[in-house]
Amino acid sequence: MRIDIITVLPELLESPLGHSIMQRAKDKGLLEVHLHNLRDYGIGKHKQVDDYQYGGGAGMVMMCEPLANCIEDLFAERQYDHCIYMTPDGQTLKQGMVNQLSLNENLLIICGHYKGIDERIREKYVSLEISIGDYVLSGGELAAAVLVDAIGRLIPGVLNDETSALFDSHQDNLLAPPVYTRPSDFQGMQVPDILLSGNDAKIEEWRFEQAVERTRQRRPDMLEEGE
Numbered sequence: 001m002r003i004d005i006i007t008v009l010p011e012l013l014e015s016p017l018g019h020s021i022m023q024r025a026k027d028k029g030l031l032e033v034h035l036h037n038l039r040d041y042g043i044g045k046h047k048q049v050d051d052y053q054y055g056g057g058a059g060m061v062m063m064c065e066p067l068a069n070c071i072e073d074l075f076a077e078r079q080y081d082h083c084i085y086m087t088p089d090g091q092t093l094k095q096g097m098v099n100q101l102s103l104n105e106n107l108l109i110i111c112g113h114y115k116g117i118d119e120r121i122r123e124k125y126v127s128l129e130i131s132i133g134d135y136v137l138s139g140g141e142l143a144a145a146v147l148v149d150a151i152g153r154l155i156p157g158v159l160n161d162e163t164s165a166l167f168d169s170h171q172d173n174l175l176a177p178p179v180y181t182r183p184s185d186f187q188g189m190q191v192p193d194i195l196l197s198g199n200d201a202k203i204e205e206w207r208f209e210q211a212v213e214r215t216r217q218r219r220p221d222m223l224e225e226g227e
């Protein structure tokens, strides 16, 4: 999979996408992430990318021209499955959407800043608008990093044990069951016996029950969604 990201702050994305599982995905050739500095498309000697909003009011708006030129350059090179705009007024990101997006070949992500991008860019180019939650970040970069991480780890071959993503919280509308590692006795607190039993079928049953119970207690809304 190839993901192109348009941003005014590429440095903000380099670190989150340059370690651990994301770096491994890139090293294995399973994921390519290309950062495009919008400033390179800025206007005039100051490489301007934003301007005051029509109608007045505080906050700058990212201008049409630099964005359109950058997007057109990328569109000329390949067909994108989606042009995604990260924005707090987008569709809230859920695991189901991440699963769907992980099946794509080419994604383009636009990170907004300031008051956001000119509405005409959204109308003309954007096919999907995504929010990572009901709060406002100072820019779309951290949201884009969250999205790329969530998608990248689902690409077959990225995780060591490919089945492990299947048991994540939010797959199948259930939170994950509790997990334990050594020692089996930590300051008198014991690991549940069943996990030491070696009985795989019983362990699986226990994990499922725990997942349902945890979801019922913490996120009953997810059980209703799954019905």
Ligand code: ADE
Pocket (backbone or CB within 6 Å): 086, 087, 088, 112, 130, 131, 132, 133, 134, 135, 136, 137, 138, 139, 140, 143
């Ligand atoms: N940009 C600013 N806030 C955001 C959010 N919550 N989700 C996605 N992009 C954003």
